[in-house]
Every structure is written in structure tokens, then in C-alpha cells.
Amino acid sequence: MTDNTSLPGPTRRGFLDLFLAICGAITACAATIPALIYVWPVTKKGPGVDRKVVEGAEDFAPWESRTEILNGKPVIVVRAGDRFVAYSAVCTHLGCIVNWDAQRKAFLCPCHAATFDVNGKVVDGPPPAPLKEYKVSEAGGKIYISGA
Template sequence: MEPTKKYLSRRKFLSYLFTFPLAVGVVTPLALSAGVLSPPLSLKPLPPRMGVANVKDIQEKPIEFIYDGYPAILFKSGREYKAFSRVCTHLGCIVSWDEQKKQFHCPCHGGIYDAGGNVVSGPPPAPLNRLKAWVDKDVVMVQREVV
């Protein structure tokens, strides 16, 4: 008895041909959005610590600096220090600080943040990224907070 050969019909072949790319096109974005393909937080490197300025050199006026390649700003209020990234959470434009109004303004789409980095108006979906700030041996240090 001779084994029967199974042939792939043209209809079946075309079905496979179009179904596979469609499945890949649907599953890949879902997997990426679910974080399946990104490494776990335990494997990601910690953000760098950086010394911004000597405590003696800081006055009441904010200090602008570059943190991890992006502009940032440091405020002193009494003995407390606050630092924020100046990158808008909407589309990545660089926000500017308005000293008179005590708020950040995004020049791209008119987003406004208050002195705490919270969204006041406009399209930004989230507050400005806050940097942890502390004093270590008379130097104000900053580091992005790990969430």
C-alpha cells in the first residue's frame, strides 16, 4: 500500500501566507505594550548620581544644569532642595521657568506646570519628572527616582 501524499491547496497556501503576517502585526505591538520584550527593572542600570553645586554657592534663584544629557533645574526653599527634568512629558520639548509666575511653560503646545512640576493646563499627560535631591558633604546631589 502506497502512502497518500497530502498536497497543500492554493487556497490553504494563500490563507497561511496572509494569516501569518497579520498575526505577527497584531501580536508584536501587544507584546511590546505589555512589556514582555523589555528587561525587568532589576536588570536595568540605576540612573546616575550627580553633584550639582556646592551648598554655599546656591542662592534663592534656581540653578539650571544638565542631568544625564537633558536639561534640569534645581530649586532651594529654606533647607529643602527640589529638582526637575525640564523635558515636557507631552512631546519632549524643553520647558522654561517663569520666575515671576512661578511656573514652567512649554513653548511647543502651551503646556503649563506649577512650581511642583504638576500639570496646570495644556496637553502634557503627566507631571515633570522629579529628581531626588539631597546634600552629601556640602554638595547638592541629584538622581532620577526609580519607580
């Protein structure tokens, strides 16, 4: 037979200490988890495609362009004479979206007046690097763009 009188019973102070510890842990989790979610790098990308057909590209007039979205990123496809070129529409300076100017045969960034030639190279302005090039291929009479 055991003697229950030797075990300490629950005390009000013990209960309050436990209650405060649990509340503290919940508060710490509530503050920490959103912060970690915010700073944790995004590694999972949404559904993406590695290659995309440029509908109607074969009917482009010379120097005509179209902006396509490939893997969530804007890509400008241009019929440069008898070939097609494709470059990222994201300026390498601060990330503004560039536009194709068929009259000047150049990509123009509206943010800081940068100019890129038809090969994506910086002609004028502050960008430190050329536009990212995408691969253009033809199969079955269709024009495809894919990541470089």
C-alpha cells in the same frame, strides 16, 4: 589513476551564475545592514552618571534655578524656598524643553503654552503627565541630584 574527462569543467555560464549570486548577496547586505542599524533599538548608552553635584546650589537665591545635564538629559534644579527640587526639563506632552519662570514660580513650556507648578504637576495645557522628578540630596554641604 583518475579520469578527469568525466568531471565537468568550469563553464562560462557556471562562472556567470556564481558571479551574479555573489553580486546579489553583496547588494542585499549593502541594503539590509544599514536598514537594520537604523531600526535596531539603541540599548547601549554612553557614559553616564547616576548622581551629580549642583555646583554653587547652596548659594542659590530663593526661586533661582539652574539646568544641569544628568545622563544626557536636562534637569532643572530650583531652590523652592528652603528646599531644592529637581525636574526633568523635557515636557511630557511632545518633548519640548521647559523653562523655569521665577516670577510665576512655574515651569513653562514654550511649545504649547503648558504650565507646571513647582511640584512638576500640570497646571495648564495639554501635557498628560507631570514632569519627571529627580531626587535631591545633600551631603557634605553640597547639593546632589540623582535619577528618581
